[in-house]
Amino acid sequence: MQALSVFIFSFLLSGVSSLQPNIVVIMADDLGWNDVGFHGTDQIPTPNIDALAYSGVILNRHYTLPTCTPSRSAFMTGKYPIRTGMQGNPIKCGEPRGLPLEEILLPQRLQKAGYITRLVGKWHLGYHHSEYTPTKRGFHSHFGYFNGYIGYFDHKIDQGDFIGYDLHRDLNVSWIEHGKYATEIFTQEAVDLILSHDISKPLFLQVAHLAVHSGRDSQLLEVPNVDEAHNKFKYIKDPQRRLYAEMTSRLDESVGEIVTALKDKGILNNSIIIFLSDNGAQTIGMHQNWGSNWPLRGLKFTPYEGAVRGVTALWSPLLKNPHRVSSHLMHIVDWYPTIYAMTGGDISDLGEIDGINQWSHLIDDSNSTTPRKDMLINIEEENTIEGIIDGKWKLVLSTYNNGSYDNYFGEDGRGLPNPAYSIHMVLVSNVFKSLQSVQSNNINNINQMVNKIKQLRKEATINCQETERKYSEGPYCSTYCLFDIENDPCEEKNIVLNYPIITEHLKNKLKTFRSLMVPELNKPVSSAANPKFYNNSWVSWLDEKYINQSKFYAVKFSVSEAITLKVCISYFLFLLIFIYL
Structure with a gap:
């Protein structure tokens, strides 16, 4: 009967708008390839994320951009960032730029299709004018932050000498949550939005977590209870890695609560859930979070697999053959047309984009x-x-930070002293129990399910022969490197000299893309953005209501600084006279 209802729902979906599926996108930040259990690690239990992956489709060759702003712009537009000027460095605090207003973003498309659109968490696509903020770009509501990251408790972010509070409800600074843990408040917001949703309209909810990005430079990793985290993950040698593990665990719990809320609302059987990371982890260096992309090569900021081959899974009752691992190529730009197709939209509406509609393939890859x-x-x-x-074939060229992020980093997380992987935790997780209540499948008993999980985990795990446990060195690609990415996913063997024709072909393709590239929109940080002008918070400082305020305070601070300087000079002269006498 359950299988029949799924069939009927699938048949009716294309013709009845009231049955458009609810779409929930949970986007982690800087999550490492090797920091979820379904990729083979035993170190950090992620039973809810794993349950989602095992119950749906594990996308084992899903690619992103190397950093957050480019990835998120690609997701929102279906275009490579080189076409919108959003390539290159992520947007800095107080940098007067954003995703160009002429771009029609995914939530704008979905609003027109009848969706209620919600964003919780990170934006990072511009806020210098309020026209660039989420509620002006297609979201009915936004609760979260405009910049790239914030402190997990104080919700502040630094930019040079500037420091300010960055937590907003729509366009208003939201102070009431100060001191509350970011992962928890974003989860609660998502749950509240789901439970209060008017089911006469479909829901598009994007939960863009801060986790597991590092926090402010002065407090990179933060958890609600440090002692509890150290005790819980005491088998992990590095104390910072223990805190990262706890942050990941909180993210996993969030996924469980969100899926449970969909079930409790009675809309899980008409929902599509996408879990992904915007890019790989940053084990060392700038924005270090101690995550692990092992055994993949490279960190965030690089073009290697560790940066751009992201953790991704999809679940829906619409899947005709769930419980599988897909090794087909997919890029983050593909979600724009794919999600639009999920709603029953005509892809020809989207104009010239780089994204490819993968929905029919995701439903059934037979x-x-x-x-x-x-x-x-x-x-x-x-x-x-x-x-x-x-x-x-994959061609790369990388000299970022003198190649210091180009090698192999992070924990392998396998074997002792790590605990054995627990399939039982997956089977009793909130996600698994919720999905089983609505999912139709041909797995009839617990033994079959256990065996299926073992099989899927093995298929989704990447093993490379030559990669050592930690800090191995690969070929430095200051000139072009060529890799056979299917047989060498860890990018250990540069075969550029073996295949000159293929290398030249890929160089020419890069050259073609370069000819299409619009200039990067990067701009210097604006002194007028300084939060000290706006009650120590980050705001859309180029809005008319803030311009005069910043000018007034700039004069005030200048006068104050001039008086202070005059007093200091006078004191210094007095001291000189005193010494001389």
């Missing part, structure tokens, strides 16, 4: 062909971070 054969990984103007994939 046809072995895949719509995507190649993809641009990255091109920038200021930094040499280039990459392109064509079939099994």
Whole structure:
């Protein structure tokens, strides 16, 4: 009967708008490939995320951009960032730029299709004018932050000498949550939005977590109870890694609460859930979070697999053959047309984009062909971070930070002293129990389910022969490197000299993309954005209501600083006279 109801729902979906599916996107920040259990690690239990992955489709070759602003712009537009000027460095606090207003964003499309659209958490696509903020770009509501990250408790972010509070409800600074843990308040907001949703309209909810990005530079990793985290993960040698593990655990619990809320609201059986990370982890260096991309090569900011091959899974009762691992290429730009297709929209409405509609393939991959054969990984103007994939071939060029992020980092998380992987935790997780209440499948008993989980985990785990446990060195790609990414996913063997024709072909494809690239929109940080002018908070400082305020305070601070300087000089002269006498 359950299978029949799913069939009927699938049949009716294309013709009845009231049955458009609810779509929930949970986007983690800087989550490492090796920091979820379904990729083979035993170190950090993620039973809810794993349950979602095992119950749906694990997208094992899903690619993003190397950093957050480019990835999020690609997700929102279906276009490579080089076409919108959003390539290169992420938006800085107080930088007067944003995703161009002429771009029609995904939530704007969904609003027109009848959706209630909600954003919880990170934006990072511009806020210098309020026209660039979420509620002016297609979201009915936004609770979260405008910049790239914030402190988990104080919700502040620094930019040079500037420091300010960045937590907003729509366009208003929201002070009431100060001191509350970011992962928890974003989860609660998402749950409240789901439970209060008017089910006469479909819901598009994007939960863009701060977790597991590092917090402010002065307090990178934060958890509600430090002692509890150290005790819980005492088998992990590095104390900072223990805190990261607890942050990841809180993220996993959040996924469980969100899926449970969908079930409790009675809309899970008409929902599509997408879990992904915007890019890989940053084990060391700038914005270090101690995450692990092992055994993949490279960290965030690079074109290597560790940066751009992201943790991704999808679940829906619409899936005709769930419980599988997909090794077909997919890029983050593909979600724009794919999600639009989920709603029953006509892809021809979207104009010229780089994204490819993958919805029919995600529903049923019995046809072995895949719509995507190649993809641009990255091109920038200021930094040499280039990459392109064509079939099994990948060409990269990377000199970012003198290649210090280009090798193999992070924990392998396998074997002792880590505890054995617990399938039982997956089977008793909130996600698994919720999904089982609505999912139709051909797995009839617990033993079959256990065996299926073992099989899927093995398929989703990448093992490379030559990669050592930690800090191995690969070929430095200051000149072009070529990899057979299907047989060498860890990018250990540069075969550029073996295949000159293929190398030249990929160089020419990069050259073509470069000819299409619009200039990067990066701009200097504006002194007028200084939060001290706006009650120590980050705001849309170029809005008319703030311009005079910043000018007034700029004069006030200048006068104050001048008086202070005059007093100091007078005191100094007095001291000199006193010494002389």
